[in-house]
Amino acid sequence: MTADTPQRPPERPLPTPIDRTQPFWDGLRERQVRIQYSPSSDQWVFYPRSHAPLTLADDLEWRDISGEGTLYTYTIARRPTAPDFAGDEPQIIAVVELDEGPRLTSTLVNVNEGEIEVGMRVRPVFEDVPETETTLLRYEPAP
Structure with missing residues (x-):
């Protein structure tokens, strides 16, 4: 590589949707949080599965939700969580409890560290x- 060759930042790993998860990723592209619901157990389900966790019923339906919830817990990574994420520090890794019940892991953005409180209301970005x-x-x- 010569000095004149621009260096691209390393590409970050991206999710690879599979048939079971594709509706979730399609929903995000449409600016919608979409998770599964099991009528047999009257339970919302996340991460995507093939059968309802309590009943093992094959009745999971994809439904749109608000995506809003509360901050269940978080940690602030001041060192890269992987080499591909160097330069993103600090990274605020959060577990969000959706209003529907399931918890998911994501990152918090658009917030100052001193303003973060467990139990605070959060919304999707x-x-x-x-x-x-x-x-x-x-x-x-x-x-």
Whole structure:
């Protein structure tokens, strides 16, 4: 590589949707949080599965939800969580409890560290990854 060759930052790993998870990723591209619901157990389900966790019924339906919830817990990574994420520090890794019940892991954005409180209300932020068809789900404090 010569000094004149521009260096691209390392590409970050992206999710690889599979048939079972595709509706979730399609929803994010549409600016919608979409998770599964099991009528037999009257339970919302996340991460995507093939059968309802309590009943093992094959009745899971994809439904749109608000995506809003509360901050269940978080940690602040001051060192890269992987080499591909160097330069993103500090990274605020959060577990969000959705209003529907399931918890998911994401990152908090648009917040000062001193303002973060467990139990605070959060809302989804949809981050399009340039030059891909991928949209990532992040969270920020709700107004």
